[in-house]
Amino acid sequence: MATNPMHQFNVHKIGPEIEINGIDISFTNASFFMLLSALLIIVFLVFGTREKKLVPTKIQLISEVLYNFISKMISDTAGKKAKPYFPFIFTLFIFILICNMIGMLPYSFTVTSHIIVTLTFAIFIFIGVTILGFVIHGFKYLKIFVPSGVPILLLPIITIIEIISYLSRPVSLSVRLFANMMAGHTMLKVFGGFVISLGLIGGWLPLTFSVALTGLEILVAFLQAYVFAILTCIYLNDALNLHH
Amino acid sequence: MNKILSVFTIWILSNKNLIAAEAGMPQLDPTYWASQAFWLIIIFSSIYFLISKIFIPKIKNSIDSRENKIRKDIEEASVLKENAEKKLKEYDHLIKTAKIEAKKIIFESRKTLNESMEVKKKQIEKEIEKEIQNAESEIEKFKINSVHKTGVIAEEIASNLIENIFGEELNKSSMSATISETMKGYKN
Numbered sequence: 001m002a003t004n005p006m007h008q009f010n011v012h013k014i015g016p017e018i019e020i021n022g023i024d025i026s027f028t029n030a031s032f033f034m035l036l037s038a039l040l041i042i043v044f045l046v047f048g049t050r051e052k053k054l055v056p057t058k059i060q061l062i063s064e065v066l067y068n069f070i071s072k073m074i075s076d077t078a079g080k081k082a083k084p085y086f087p088f089i090f091t092l093f094i095f096i097l098i099c100n101m102i103g104m105l106p107y108s109f110t111v112t113s114h115i116i117v118t119l120t121f122a123i124f125i126f127i128g129v130t131i132l133g134f135v136i137h138g139f140k141y142l143k144i145f146v147p148s149g150v151p152i153l154l155l156p157i158i159t160i161i162e163i164i165s166y167l168s169r170p171v172s173l174s175v176r177l178f179a180n181m182m183a184g185h186t187m188l189k190v191f192g193g194f195v196i197s198l199g200l201i202g203g204w205l206p207l208t209f210s211v212a213l214t215g216l217e218i219l220v221a222f223l224q225a226y227v228f229a230i231l232t233c234i235y236l237n238d239a240l241n242l243h244h
Numbered sequence: 245m246n247k248i249l250s251v252f253t254i255w256i257l258s259n260k261n262l263i264a265a266e267a268g269m270p271q272l273d274p275t276y277w278a279s280q281a282f283w284l285i286i287i288f289s290s291i292y293f294l295i296s297k298i299f300i301p302k303i304k305n306s307i308d309s310r311e312n313k314i315r316k317d318i319e320e321a322s323v324l325k326e327n328a329e330k331k332l333k334e335y336d337h338l339i340k341t342a343k344i345e346a347k348k349i350i351f352e353s354r355k356t357l358n359e360s361m362e363v364k365k366k367q368i369e370k371e372i373e374k375e376i377q378n379a380e381s382e383i384e385k386f387k388i389n390s391v392h393k394t395g396v397i398a399e400e401i402a403s404n405l406i407e408n409i410f411g412e413e414l415n416k417s418s419m420s421a422t423i424s425e426t427m428k429g430y431k432n
Contacts, residue, residue: 009270011280023278030276031283038291045295049302054310067303087296094295095288111284116277120284182271 005189009113009182030117033109037098066094073230078237085236092121093229100181100221104214112224113181118174125232126170133239143242173231180224184217391427398423 013026048063056064070090074082082089096112103110111117133141145162146155191213194206399420406412406419 006269011270011273011276024275025279025282026276027283028276028279030280031287034283034287038287041291042294045299049299049306052302052306052309054313056306060306063299063303064307067300067307087300088292090300091288091292091295095291113271114280115271116280117284120281178271182269 005186005193008109008185008189011114029109030111030114033102033111034099037095037102037111040102041094041098066090070229073226074233077230077233079241081240082233082236089229089232089236092232093225096121096177096228097222097225100225101218103181103185104218104221110181110185112177113185115174115178118178119170121177121228122170122174125173125235129235129239132236133242136240137242141239141242144238169235173228177224177228180220184213184220188213188217395420395424395427398427 011028011030013028014032015027017024017026019025044059045063047059049060051057051060053060067090070093071086074086074089078085099111102108103113133144137143145159145166147158147162150158188210191206191210195203195210197203198206399416402419402423403416
């Protein structure tokens, strides 16, 4: 079991089989870790908002810093109009961050290392942003595919490229997070396997690599959550303020 | 990223038997896709509602109340500062007027002092003048008296001399006339 680095991504059922219309939606270890992340977030926020002190307690300060951080990120990238979507971005960022971080614990499961999870997020964001764009701007939203100030000869090519890049948004958004998490965790597992197979004499080198990679992976876990949230903000900005 | 992925794919290719055993990436096995998406939607939307309805207003409330408090405190401080500046101005003004008044008082008192000194001086001078006049008049009187007396003494002496020399009395009036004539000559 320990030798296969892909084993950590296996999904298995926990408890009884639940089926609706022939679709298997049983509670799995993936669902368990999603629930764990959600509970952790709620516990953190309950403690972070329990007291309302003028001079904040430590956990209150963390929740307020997080709030200000995401609030600034949204106002910097998407402007004031994005204010109503603040709770969504906040939840998105904190959920992905906690899922990534829980994945860094040994023997845990990384929810975000599954393409279906990130793709669900990305498709939801893609469809939501597109609907929002059409609701706010009507058919003028199609202007997003026609950048201004482009020579008329290049316009058809540019438009095709823009349409492709727009349609590939959910793919790039989901694959970025999924591939980062999967590759990182696989690497950690591979180096961990090397430590065992090379034994007491040669195992020290992969062990140091493993330690360094763990640090890097924690950085990646934060960075990918941030990138996911900021790209969502940028897509939202395109829909709210038609710049092209 | 690409390097990591390429290393990973090379590693996978070199362990073909393992892949065969595990049927590749578990991520691409669609057995539990529906389950994962379902639970993700359920859990994510529930924490979304909790966060947007409870926690974000709470955090916002806390931050806003702190900002309000700070703003209020700053406003209060600026009002206090203004008051203090006003008081300082009043104080300066008071000091200025007090100084002016003090100067006025000093000036006036000096003036009255000078005036009274002048009056006193004049009085004293008058008195001195009077005294001088008195003394002068007395001296004059004395002078006149002494002149008269010398005349009488001279007469007496002369009559006594004449009596002693000639043994007879002379006519007094003629003698006094002669004496006064000679005395006029001396006087001049």
